[in-house]
Amino acid sequence: MSEIPSPFYRYGLVGPRSNLLAGSIITAALIGIAVLSQFWTPYPATKMRILMKLKAPLEAGLAGTDALGRDIFSLLMLGAWNSLSIALLAVLLGLVVGGALGATAAAQRGWVEEAIMRMADVVFAFPALISAIMIAALIGPGRWTAVLAIGIFAVPVFIRVSRGEALRVWALDFCLAAQAAGKNRLRITIDHILPNIAGAVIVQATIQIGLAILVEAGLGFLGLSLAPPAPSWGRMLSDAQTYLDQAPWMALAPGATIAIAVLGLNLLGDGLRDLLDPKAGERA
Amino acid sequence: MTIDFDIRAIRLKHWGPPAKTLVEDIAFTIPTGSTLGIVGESGSGKSLTALTIMGLLPRGIRAEGRVMLDGADLIALNDRQMQHVRGAKIGMIFQEPMTALNPSMRIGDQIAEGLRRHKPIDRGDARAEALRLLERVRIPDARRRIDTFPHELSGGQRQRVGIAIALAPGPELLIADEPTSALDVTVQADVLELIGELVGELGMSLMLISHDLGVISSITERVLVMHAGRSVEQGETAHVLRHPSHPYTRKLLDALPKREDVTKAPASASAPEAGSEPTTRPVLEVRALQRIYGSRFGQPVVRAVDGVSFSIQPGTIHGIVGESGCGKSTLARMVMGLDRPSAGQVLFEGENIFAKSRRDLLQLRRGFQMVFQDPRGSLDPRQTVARIVAEPLHLDPDAPRGNALRQLIGETLAKVGLKADDAERFPHQFSGGQRQRIAIARAIIGRPKLIVADEPVSALDLSVQAQVLKLILDLRDRHGLAFLFISHSLAVVETISDQVGVMYRGKFVETGPARDVFSNPQHVYTRKLIDAELRIDQPRRYGRLPQPAEP
Numbered sequence: 001m002s003e004i005p006s007p008f009y010r011y012g013l014v015g016p017r018s019n020l021l022a023g024s025i026i027t028a029a030l031i032g033i034a035v036l037s038q039f040w041t042p043y044p045a046t047k048m049r050i051l052m053k054l055k056a057p058l059e060a061g062l063a064g065t066d067a068l069g070r071d072i073f074s075l076l077m078l079g080a081w082n083s084l085s086i087a088l089l090a091v092l093l094g095l096v097v098g099g100a101l102g103a104t105a106a107a108q109r110g111w112v113e114e115a116i117m118r119m120a121d122v123v124f125a126f127p128a129l130i131s132a133i134m135i136a137a138l139i140g141p142g143r144w145t146a147v148l149a150i151g152i153f154a155v156p157v158f159i160r161v162s163r164g165e166a167l168r169v170w171a172l173d174f175c176l177a178a179q180a181a182g183k184n185r186l187r188i189t190i191d192h193i194l195p196n197i198a199g200a201v202i203v204q205a206t207i208q209i210g211l212a213i214l215v216e217a218g219l220g221f222l223g224l225s226l227a228p229p230a231p232s233w234g235r236m237l238s239d240a241q242t243y244l245d246q247a248p249w250m251a252l253a254p255g256a257t258i259a260i261a262v263l264g265l266n267l268l269g270d271g272l273r274d275l276l277d278p279k280a281g282e283r284a
Numbered sequence: 285m286t287i288d289f290d291i292r293a294i295r296l297k298h299w300g301p302p303a304k305t306l307v308e309d310i311a312f313t314i315p316t317g318s319t320l321g322i323v324g325e326s327g328s329g330k331s332l333t334a335l336t337i338m339g340l341l342p343r344g345i346r347a348e349g350r351v352m353l354d355g356a357d358l359i360a361l362n363d364r365q366m367q368h369v370r371g372a373k374i375g376m377i378f379q380e381p382m383t384a385l386n387p388s389m390r391i392g393d394q395i396a397e398g399l400r401r402h403k404p405i406d407r408g409d410a411r412a413e414a415l416r417l418l419e420r421v422r423i424p425d426a427r428r429r430i431d432t433f434p435h436e437l438s439g440g441q442r443q444r445v446g447i448a449i450a451l452a453p454g455p456e457l458l459i460a461d462e463p464t465s466a467l468d469v470t471v472q473a474d475v476l477e478l479i480g481e482l483v484g485e486l487g488m489s490l491m492l493i494s495h496d497l498g499v500i501s502s503i504t505e506r507v508l509v510m511h512a513g514r515s516v517e518q519g520e521t522a523h524v525l526r527h528p529s530h531p532y533t534r535k536l537l538d539a540l541p542k543r544e545d546v547t548k549a550p551a552s553a554s555a556p557e558a559g560s561e562p563t564t565r566p567v568l569e570v571r572a573l574q575r576i577y578g579s580r581f582g583q584p585v586v587r588a589v590d591g592v593s594f595s596i597q598p599g600t601i602h603g604i605v606g607e608s609g610c611g612k613s614t615l616a617r618m619v620m621g622l623d624r625p626s627a628g629q630v631l632f633e634g635e636n637i638f639a640k641s642r643r644d645l646l647q648l649r650r651g652f653q654m655v656f657q658d659p660r661g662s663l664d665p666r667q668t669v670a671r672i673v674a675e676p677l678h679l680d681p682d683a684p685r686g687n688a689l690r691q692l693i694g695e696t697l698a699k700v701g702l703k704a705d706d707a708e709r710f711p712h713q714f715s716g717g718q719r720q721r722i723a724i725a726r727a728i729i730g731r732p733k734l735i736v737a738d739e740p741v742s743a744l745d746l747s748v749q750a751q752v753l754k755l756i757l758d759l760r761d762r763h764g765l766a767f768l769f770i771s772h773s774l775a776v777v778e779t780i781s782d783q784v785g786v787m788y789r790g791k792f793v794e795t796g797p798a799r800d801v802f803s804n805p806q807h808v809y810t811r812k813l814i815d816a817e818l819r820i821d822q823p824r825r826y827g828r829l830p831q832p833a834e835p
Contacts, residue, residue: 173658174662181653192666
């Protein structure tokens with residue numbers, strides 16, 4: 001081995017930061033495309049062109065066209081915006097509610113903790129789909145149904161992560177020192193607990209966004225998410241079902257997009273974990 | 285069997301950045317049946333040296349050089365070949381008996397596992413041999429204990445099991461890496477005695493690694509002193525410790541807490557003469573304090589603290605010494621008001637802290653602060669030193685703000701020997717001793733009258749420990765602070781305390797001025813503690829005792 005760092009190492013393509021790099025590139029590209037779709041798409045995405053229907057990739061547009069002659073690439077771009085915004089809002093909801101409950105459980109202990117954790121167990125036992133169907137029955141399918149269903153599904157995850165981490169931090173002597181300095185539990189939670197669990201919670205949030213994209217696609221597939229004509233990756237998959245033998249690209253394009261998006265967010269989460277908590281990475 | 289260790293360097297090699305040299309130029313020989321001690325502070329490379337012999341260096345770390353064992357170079361062996369050396373020829377005892385044993389495996393099976401790997405014997409014979417070994421390492425009631433799990437044993441017994449496992453395949457060299465550092469002083473004496481006995485009886489060589497000069501001098505014939513990855517001095521143990529030639533060895537020896545310090549250090553002016561009636565009001569008075577755990581649900585009752593009384597005069601240091609589980613930390617928490625006693629009172633300047641309302645207690649809290657054992661855990665890694673140090677001022681409505689606060693933080697840091705511009709740095713940028721100084725700065729910023737220090741120097745290296753102790757004495761003398769100083773180390777408590785209490789099973793078995801208690805112990809337990817303490821001015825006590833023929 002040479003003493004000079006190889007260029008591959010220098011740019012992080014190999015070595016301890018490769019996950020972080022790959023994850024950030026994919027995620028940044030995804031976000032870039034989603035934002036761009038709000039201003040520009042190669043074709044007006046929702047415009048139907050019956051004459052152009054079921055064209056293969058590159059024959060018409062980058063990724064071909066669907067049964068209604070819409071440009072699949074443009075649909076994917078707009079779908080990215082919809083998917084990402086729903087996933088982000090849902091995870092934010094889960095993070096705020098779950099993080100607050102988890103930190104409260106760790107700070108109060110006793111019956112409060114017991115109640116919060118058992119409630120988390122109950123919510124965790126419901127699959128997101130079931131809660132989505134229930135919510136859709138109440139307020140009808142749509143963006144907020146998806147956000148609410150996926151958000152509720154994420155709450156117990158964040159309760160568990162934040163409580164576990166908070167308990168670890170509470171056991172450290174500086175919390176005892178803060179108590180000795182006369183701070184109450186809320187004050188200690190804000191001053192000491194939250195900054196110290198933020199890393200773990202952010203890592204969980206990144207991975208959870210990936211998961212939320214997957215769940216959102218599932219809801220879209222069942223028609224419980226955004227109503228047509230708003231493009232959604234999940235519904236593109238369900239539309240493609242009928243044409244699988246004639247136009248496989250109709251299914252492959254959104255399928256691959258979902259896979260890449262989830263992969264990117266998971267790599268980013270792993271990379272962030274290694275960065276924020278190098279010890280956990282070594283153990284893995 | 286002679287082991288010939290000659291390593292040019294041990295280097296850490298990662299993906300790309302240049303290799304980092306961790307250890308350089310270490311050479312020693314352990315002839316058959318002899319003992320070598322390796323002493324050094326944390327990070328000196330002593331454990332890496334042991335792992336090199338075992339071929340167990342972590343990934344990315346390489347040793348360059350030779351380790352010759354019976355004419356074979358261990359460094360050149362591949363992993364398969366090395367497996368026949370590990371265990372069979374070289375046995376290892378680890379520091380932490382809790383984690384060195386598999387918690388989900390019966391101890392008899394753990395011993396038999398090593399036996400069966402290296403010798404062709406059947407299960408029954410292996411079990412019989414395991415039983416013999418357990419009896420050999422003096423596990424009481426071995427016949428029944430052979431089927432227990434590690435968590436059912438005490439720390440000392442676990443370490444004995446660890447020794448039995450290392451002995452099982454009949455190694456010729458035993459490597460012990462800090463084998464007694466996690467044990468209480470009386471248990472440590474028993475374990476060292478056992479190791480010495482076994483080494484002598486079985487004709488094994490011993491390589492013992494320790495940061496504790498007392499341990500080294502009690503059992504080893506020769507010693508190698510390591511500092512910052514280099515060997516600084518090597519020679520016969522008694523000679524090196526009495527006539528050190530290298531400045532670093534001298535510095536280490538000077539850092540040892542010494543008995544004479546007690547008489548030299550004058551009690552501060554406000555402290556009453558030993559024996560005379562205290563004239564000032566004690567800053568802290570503890571009356572018949574009791575803490576009982578598990579009285580509900582039919583659990584066995586544990587009397588963690590059982591009727592402890594003492595008082596501390598302003599400007600004096602009250603030491604409490606005791607072994608793990610004696611209740612000294614529970615006592616500290618109650619004195620701080622962080623845990624409620626089952627019975628008894630804690631009076632701070634004459635006021636019972638548990639009879640106060642929350643608000644009044646907060647007011648009172650300004651007067652007493654706490655310093656913890658592990659400076660790594662007691663400072664919030666996400667806060668700057670300034671925020672950490674200023675934390676107790678949170679209680680004080682008239683605390684300075686802005687520039688005045690910054691100035692106060694700077695002054696406080698200066699008092700503990702740090703620089704004012706350290707305030708904007710984060711804890712991880714400091715060494716262990718500096719972090720403990722930050723913790724002390726946090727304790728003294730609100731001008732308290734009393735500081736409760738729970739094992740404040742136990743996690744520190746010897747030379748740093750001496751500096752922190754000096755700082756504490758300084759604060760007592762110059763600022764008239766009183767300390768409740770809790771430690772498991774007799775030598776440390778002896779060095780620093782004006783008054784001491786020896787604690788055993790929740791009670792004080794002996795109290796009085798430090799001088800009297802240690803020079804003329806009355807209670808059996810105090811005497812046992814003092815006897816078990818290893819001092820470097822004593823001749824070697826364990827292992828094959830020096831023959832007259834030795835040069």
